[in-house]
Amino acid sequence: MSVIEAIFGKFDSWLSEALTGRRLPYPSTASIEPVSNMCQLECPLCPTGAKKLNYDRKVMSLETFKVLLDKMPFVRTLDLYKSGEPFLNPDIFAMTRYAADQQIEVIISTNFSFSRPDEFFENIVNSGLWKLTISLDGASQESYSQYRIGGNFELVMSNIIKLIEAKKRLRSHTPKIVWQFLVNRFNEHEIPVAQKTADNLKIPLDILPMDLDDELPDFQPEGTIQERKAYWLPTDKKYICDRYQGEHRYPLFPGICTQLFVRVVVTADGKVFPCCWAWDRKSVVGDLLTESFEDIWYNQKYMSSRSRFLKKDFHSKVQTVCFGCKSFGTTPSLRDKLKLLIAIYREQYGHRKRRLLRALTGIFGRG
Numbered sequence: 001m002s003v004i005e006a007i008f009g010k011f012d013s014w015l016s017e018a019l020t021g022r023r024l025p026y027p028s029t030a031s032i033e034p035v036s037n038m039c040q041l042e043c044p045l046c047p048t049g050a051k052k053l054n055y056d057r058k059v060m061s062l063e064t065f066k067v068l069l070d071k072m073p074f075v076r077t078l079d080l081y082k083s084g085e086p087f088l089n090p091d092i093f094a095m096t097r098y099a100a101d102q103q104i105e106v107i108i109s110t111n112f113s114f115s116r117p118d119e120f121f122e123n124i125v126n127s128g129l130w131k132l133t134i135s136l137d138g139a140s141q142e143s144y145s146q147y148r149i150g151g152n153f154e155l156v157m158s159n160i161i162k163l164i165e166a167k168k169r170l171r172s173h174t175p176k177i178v179w180q181f182l183v184n185r186f187n188e189h190e191i192p193v194a195q196k197t198a199d200n201l202k203i204p205l206d207i208l209p210m211d212l213d214d215e216l217p218d219f220q221p222e223g224t225i226q227e228r229k230a231y232w233l234p235t236d237k238k239y240i241c242d243r244y245q246g247e248h249r250y251p252l253f254p255g256i257c258t259q260l261f262v263r264v265v266v267t268a269d270g271k272v273f274p275c276c277w278a279w280d281r282k283s284v285v286g287d288l289l290t291e292s293f294e295d296i297w298y299n300q301k302y303m304s305s306r307s308r309f310l311k312k313d314f315h316s317k318v319q320t321v322c323f324g325c326k327s328f329g330t331t332p333s334l335r336d337k338l339k340l341l342i343a344i345y346r347e348q349y350g351h352r353k354r355r356l357l358r359a360l361t362g363i364f365g366r367g
Contacts, residue, residue, distance in 0.1 A: 035084035036268035060268040100128025139190035146186035188234035218280035283321035
């Protein structure tokens with residue numbers, strides 16, 4: 001072995017230890033779900049919508065939310081959603097305000113297909129919500145309802161307009177409203193119409209390819225991946241995920257699973273999941289209501305899960321859902337490890353920078 005090879009070998013080992021040991025920083029991004037396994041729609045590729053989620057229906061209390069968030073003072077971005085419709089929780093505005101008052105950027109993803117009084121939309125604005133992503137996959141009821149079963153297209157559009165008007169009345173720049181459009185074969189022809197509508201509303205249209213649940217490690221949807229591809233995928237290849245073009249192969253994604261290192265996912269009953277793709281109750285790696293965050297973040301389940309993706313021929317007596325995950329490979333390159341470590345610290349730096357800019361904005365009274 002040459003000197004250079006020896007140096008790279010030691011550096012590679014150091015990177016693995018830095019990413020799997022107790023020197024790994026706490027995550028600056030968290031996902032806390034206000035409700036578990038509850039939604040008024042029946043989207044067929046969603047474990048909740050398909051009514052196949054092996055998890056209890058639960059509404060998180062405001063007191064529980066405060067306890068959980070107080071245990072994670074390092075969090076700077078909070079996704080206030082996961083396996084249910086967030087606005088089904090009556091305390092959602094108080095939760096958002098509690099987090100926003102701690103200078104946390106709060107993001108909610110919603111189907112927005114429900115009737116609410118006008119004050120509801122002003123409450124959204126006054127809650128301090130940073131961004132609202134609205135899932136609206138179509139430009140008509142016919143195309144939209146193919147996937148968002150039980151949803152009302154006109155009602156969602158009406159709610160968007162009401163929220164925009166509430167922002168104007170209250171002279172608020174937040175929340176940022178994003179129209180998320182998952183492309184499938186039933187709605188791809190309506191993309192130009194959706195884009196024109198979004199432009200008229202002056203909100204961004206986020207056009208995304210559709211996932212078909214092949215990345216979920218603990219949930220098996222109806223049919224084979226080939227059948228789901230044939231039924232859902234659009235004809236225009238630019239709106240199809242790379243992994244669905246050609247032969248379907250594992251691992252699905254290059255590099256390392258970043259969620260084990262930069263994000264924590266917490267359910268409505270305080271349980272911790274290793275990633276947002278895990279759904280089954282058997283995939284839990286900790287309980288934030290009874291344990292400290294430090295004990296969970298560095299516990300054997302988390303440590304083994306990270307090592308599984310970083311160390312070649314790694315074996316552990318502690319098995320987690322990650323050991324059955326086919327989304328990522330288990331022989332990352334030195335470059336993959338270095339890229340991940342840089343991403344971890346870059347994300348933390350980015351949060352600090354945005355926090356400083358927001359403070360300066362408040363001082364000088366701009367936007």
